[in-house]
Amino acid sequence: MRRALIVLVALLALSPVSSAADSPGKAFTIADVGTATGLVPGGTVTRKVRVTNPNNQDIKVTRLDTSVGRPSPNCPANAVTVAPLAAPIVIAKNKSADVPLTVRMAASAPDTCKSLTFPLTYSGTAIKP
C-alpha cells in the first residue's frame, strides 16, 4: 500500500495540475506604444498598444476594449471612441505583440475638445489558443 501511495504522489507531481497552478491566469498587460496625436472632429488616428504575455504558455487574446476618460470638464468623454480588437490575436509565451486600435473623434466634438489628452483604460480577456 505504501508503494502505491508513492506512485500516486509521483504521478500527481508530474501531472498538469501542479504546473497549472502557476502558469495560466497571469494577467497580461496592455500599454501604449509611442504617442497617438492629431485627433480632429470626424477623423481617426491609430493607437498602437503592446500586449505582453507573462505566461509560460501562449495565449489568444479574444477581447480588448478601451474605456475613454473625460479629458477636461468641458469636453465629454464620448467625443472619442476606440474600436475594440478587430480579430483575436495569439501571443506566444513570454512575448508581446503590438496591436493597432482605431480611435475616432466624433464630428460633433466641440471646440472645447481641442488640444486635450484623453485618458484610456484598456481591458481584455484571453484563452488558451
Add this chain to the structure above:
Amino acid sequence: MRKRTAVIAAVAIVAVGGGIAYAAWSSTGAGTGSVTSTKELSSNITPVSGEGLYPGKTVSFVVEIDNPNAYPVQVTSISAGSSLLTEGGCVAGTVTSTASAANPGGVIQPSQKGSYTLQATMSANAADNCKSQTFTVPLTATLVSAA
C-alpha cells in the same frame, strides 16, 4: 490486487486534475494609455482678383483660403467686410462686401487652397480720391474639420 487499485485511483485523479486545469485556462489583461486631440492652425484669406469699381458699382472679387492643417477643412461662412482707409485718403467704409452664403461649399485638402467669389460694392457717394485705389477689406472665415 491492492496495488492495482491504487494505480487506477492515481490515474483517475490525474485525469480529473488535468481536466480542471484546462477548463480554468483563461486570463485577463489591463492597462492605461492616452490619445491626444490637435489644435487647429489658422487659415489665411488672400485676394486673387477684383477690379472695376466706381461709385454705385458692384463687382465680383475672388479670395483664396488656405488650409495649413494636416486634415481637410470646410468653409462654413465668410463674413461681410468694410474697407479700410486707403493710401490715397479714401475714407474707410467706402467699399463693402457681403457675407458669403452659408456653407459656400468645397473641401480644402491639407496644404491646399479654396477659391470663393464674393461681391463688393462702392458707395455711390465715393469721393474723387477713391479713384484708382486699392481697397483692403478685412474678412473673417469660419472653417470646420472635414475629416
